[in-house]
Amino acid sequence: MKKTFKKVMSLAIVAAMVLSVAACGSKNTNGSAANAGAGTFKIGGIGPTTGGAAVYGTAVKNAAELAVKEINAAGGINGYQVELNFQDDEADQEKGVNAYNTLKDWGMNLLLGSVTSGSCVAVAAKTAEDNMFQLTPSGSAVDCVANDNAFQVCFTDPNQGIAAAQYIGQNAMATKVAVIYDSSDVYSSGIYEKFAGEAKNQPFEIVATESFTADNKTDFSVQLQNAKAAGAELVFLPIYYSEAALILNQAASMEYAPTFFGCDGLDGILAVENFDKSLAEGVILLTPFAADAKDEKTQKFVADYQAAYGDTPNQFAADAYDAIYIMKAAIEKSGATPADGVSGICDKVKGAMTEITVDGLTGIGMTWAATGEVNKEPKAMVIKDGAYALIQ
Amino acid sequence: MKKFNLSKTTKDNLWTYGIVLVIALITGILLLTGNLSSLMEGLLVPICSYVILAVSLNLTVGILGELSLGHAGFMCVGAFTSAFFSKLTENVITVDIVRFILAIIIGAAFAGLMGILIGMPVLRLKGDYLAIVTLAFGEIIKNVINVLYIGIDSKGIHFSMKDSMALGLEPDGKIIIKGAQGITGTPKDSSFLIGVILIFITLFIVLNLIHSRDGRAIMAIRDNLIAAESVGINITKYKMMAFSISAALAGVAGVLYAHNLNSLMATPKNFGYNMSIMILVYVVLGGIGNIKGSVIAAVVLTVLPEVLRGMNNYRMLIYAIVLIVIMLFSWSPKCLEWREVFMEKYIRPRFAKKTSEEGK
Numbered sequence: 001m002k003k004t005f006k007k008v009m010s011l012a013i014v015a016a017m018v019l020s021v022a023a024c025g026s027k028n029t030n031g032s033a034a035n036a037g038a039g040t041f042k043i044g045g046i047g048p049t050t051g052g053a054a055v056y057g058t059a060v061k062n063a064a065e066l067a068v069k070e071i072n073a074a075g076g077i078n079g080y081q082v083e084l085n086f087q088d089d090e091a092d093q094e095k096g097v098n099a100y101n102t103l104k105d106w107g108m109n110l111l112l113g114s115v116t117s118g119s120c121v122a123v124a125a126k127t128a129e130d131n132m133f134q135l136t137p138s139g140s141a142v143d144c145v146a147n148d149n150a151f152q153v154c155f156t157d158p159n160q161g162i163a164a165a166q167y168i169g170q171n172a173m174a175t176k177v178a179v180i181y182d183s184s185d186v187y188s189s190g191i192y193e194k195f196a197g198e199a200k201n202q203p204f205e206i207v208a209t210e211s212f213t214a215d216n217k218t219d220f221s222v223q224l225q226n227a228k229a230a231g232a233e234l235v236f237l238p239i240y241y242s243e244a245a246l247i248l249n250q251a252a253s254m255e256y257a258p259t260f261f262g263c264d265g266l267d268g269i270l271a272v273e274n275f276d277k278s279l280a281e282g283v284i285l286l287t288p289f290a291a292d293a294k295d296e297k298t299q300k301f302v303a304d305y306q307a308a309y310g311d312t313p314n315q316f317a318a319d320a321y322d323a324i325y326i327m328k329a330a331i332e333k334s335g336a337t338p339a340d341g342v343s344g345i346c347d348k349v350k351g352a353m354t355e356i357t358v359d360g361l362t363g364i365g366m367t368w369a370a371t372g373e374v375n376k377e378p379k380a381m382v383i384k385d386g387a388y389a390l391i392q
Numbered sequence: 393m394k395k396f397n398l399s400k401t402t403k404d405n406l407w408t409y410g411i412v413l414v415i416a417l418i419t420g421i422l423l424l425t426g427n428l429s430s431l432m433e434g435l436l437v438p439i440c441s442y443v444i445l446a447v448s449l450n451l452t453v454g455i456l457g458e459l460s461l462g463h464a465g466f467m468c469v470g471a472f473t474s475a476f477f478s479k480l481t482e483n484v485i486t487v488d489i490v491r492f493i494l495a496i497i498i499g500a501a502f503a504g505l506m507g508i509l510i511g512m513p514v515l516r517l518k519g520d521y522l523a524i525v526t527l528a529f530g531e532i533i534k535n536v537i538n539v540l541y542i543g544i545d546s547k548g549i550h551f552s553m554k555d556s557m558a559l560g561l562e563p564d565g566k567i568i569i570k571g572a573q574g575i576t577g578t579p580k581d582s583s584f585l586i587g588v589i590l591i592f593i594t595l596f597i598v599l600n601l602i603h604s605r606d607g608r609a610i611m612a613i614r615d616n617l618i619a620a621e622s623v624g625i626n627i628t629k630y631k632m633m634a635f636s637i638s639a640a641l642a643g644v645a646g647v648l649y650a651h652n653l654n655s656l657m658a659t660p661k662n663f664g665y666n667m668s669i670m671i672l673v674y675v676v677l678g679g680i681g682n683i684k685g686s687v688i689a690a691v692v693l694t695v696l697p698e699v700l701r702g703m704n705n706y707r708m709l710i711y712a713i714v715l716i717v718i719m720l721f722s723w724s725p726k727c728l729e730w731r732e733v734f735m736e737k738y739i740r741p742r743f744a745k746k747t748s749e750e751g752k
Contacts, residue, residue, distance in 0.1 A: 101434035125654030
């Protein structure tokens with residue numbers, strides 16, 4: 001018995017070694033020759049499907065798969081079928097580049113990703129080198145679209161910050177505002193910076209700026225106490241929903257009830273487990289997507305997504321679903337074919353991106369500037385009776 | 393025949409250099425002839441930096457016998473100081489290689505300096521204090537960098553720990569370190585060739601140190617502190633020497649890492665506690681005190697998760713199982729016994745035959 005165990009073990013190790021050697025020697029399959037023969041558009045996806053940010057990556061992966069299935073069932077793009085290969089990057093820059101190289105070996109024509117900003121910036125440098133068309137569903141940092149081959153579906157962080165400040169100012173929601181943000185997070189600090197910059201032009205004053213870091217995000221009583229002491233009527237939360245849920249909880253327990261205002265990161269707060277939804281009543285957030293919106297498109301998407309994956313789609317899923325359809329629209333407009341090769345497709349599609357107008361889940365009449373930034377109306381939602389409701 | 397009668401340590405060293413050289417040559421040939429997949433090509437520089445990290449940590453853990461849990465912190469210091477320097481002088485020093493060599497020296501110097509600063513109070517103590525302090529150091533450095541804003545304009549360098557507006561830059565200014573967003577647009581100076589050269593320099597430094605008089609003193613401290621002290625070895629000095637060299641080499645790995653990626657951020661993933669443990673895993677799996685083993689373990693364990701991508705979400709599971717299997721294979725007493733028997737039965741007789749034939 002012992003002997004067999006050892007044999008199995010040594011076999012396993014030998015197998016692992018052979019695998020790694022085999023990978024070292026594997027043939028290079030990228031380049032135009034491999035692409036020319038293919039009759040399908042190969043779309044590569046990059047995002048975290050394991051680790052702390054797996055929620056976002058998995059949502060993007062699922063929604064992209066859903067969109068690809070629909071497109072293929074309807075006859076593909078320009079008559080070509082679409083293939084999707086989604087690779088894990090653990091929300092890390094280095095792993096993102098590895099995932100990108102893996103997809104290149106697979107023969108990717110267009111890239112959907114990355115999901116997170118940090119990884120996206122690192123991958124963007126690579127796509128620029130290869131002239132690969134890149135459309136990120138949710139990489140919101142400005143550097144994600146620094147090159148002309150990269151486009152965004154979501155708002156950039158600065159746009160969100162500026163839009164939030166303008167919204168608060170124009171609607172005269174408060175005169176004294178406090179901000180609680182995550183200084184160790186790119187998304188959060190990016191929005192905060194522009195919010196604070198724009199706030200100077202608006203008729204309100206930031207009376208307290210409180211920050212926390214990823215290592216210390218369970219107790220917010222100090223930050224809330226400071227905001228309360230400064231007399232803030234509105235607390236701006238450019239953070240993700242899990243921390244926001246804690247903040248709402250702790251604010252309620254210290255009987256502090258300002259208006260809470262967030263960005264798209266707050267989307268999903270109603271789905272937090274053991275969260276008393278009544279606490280979120282009256283919270284306003286700028287988000288492009290709400291799963292219980294009443295329009296036909298959203299309802300169909302939500303129903304299909306729930307049927308396929310048993311989960312309510314979040315904003316990331318909607319962004320990814322839109323991204324695939326945006327790619328479709330741009331490819332159809334440009335008349336690109338898989339035979340054009342990576343660089344050829346990129347040149348055609350990036351030209352078409354500035355000409356198309358797409359009606360998607362996350363916005364009606366989305367257009368793109370050559371800089372890669374999307375132009376769409378931010379939607380403000382308020383949480384009313386335990387559901388998101390659009391503010392008109 | 394006398395010429396070939398090298399000492400055991402020299403032979404062992406030559407083996408280590410030889411393994412690296414052969415792997416590097418094969419990879420280099422594959423790379424030049426275009427036979428390497430993009431994935432592998434992209435992995436080459438990270439592999440080099442992890443090898444350097446593993447070897448440098450082995451100096452602290454294996455040779456000095458102290459536990460360091462913040463090796464990624466030193467890597468972080470090296471990465472950020474050098475990337476900062478490269479961004480600053482991107483337009484001043486236009487010869488890439490000169491700038492990169494300077495960046496390497498700066499990264500190593502700052503990481504080494506941090507090593508000395510931490511070592512000064514801690515290495516005078518006996519016990520596990522180094523592990524505790526380095527653990528804290530790794531976390532602190534990551535958080536400090538996440539609130540650090542540095543910009544430059546015509547008036548000079550501006551510095552803030554609040555946000556980028558507090559820098560008060562002139563319109564022509566540019567922000568170099570942008571808090572949590574880190575440094576973006578570091579010139580891509582790292583290459584496989586430079587990585588391999590740095591590995592050789594690292595091996596040269598570490599192996600020579602181990603087999604020098606100083607190295608024997610360091611190992612004496614590891615094996616018996618009281619005995620070492622009684623024969624007049626300056627404990628703190630030698631501990632400091634090994635630890636700061638180890639930190640400086642980790643800084644070099646950080647430089648290589650930083651100049652390979654376009655965006656450099658201090659996230660828990662790349663410079664946090666998990667990374668430090670990952671490096672420690674390389675060292676432990678390769679064999680504590682075994683430099684050759686560290687090199688091999690770092691290469692295999694960096695390549696493995698990427699090779700397993702075909703298994704999708706199961707890859708992390710498989711990776712963990714492989715780790716456990718390797719650990720059992722290389723450390724379990726029964727396995728060691730079995731390997732000994734296996735060697736006696738199949739490998740040794742052949743070698744013995746060969747050498748005896750050569751002898752004739």
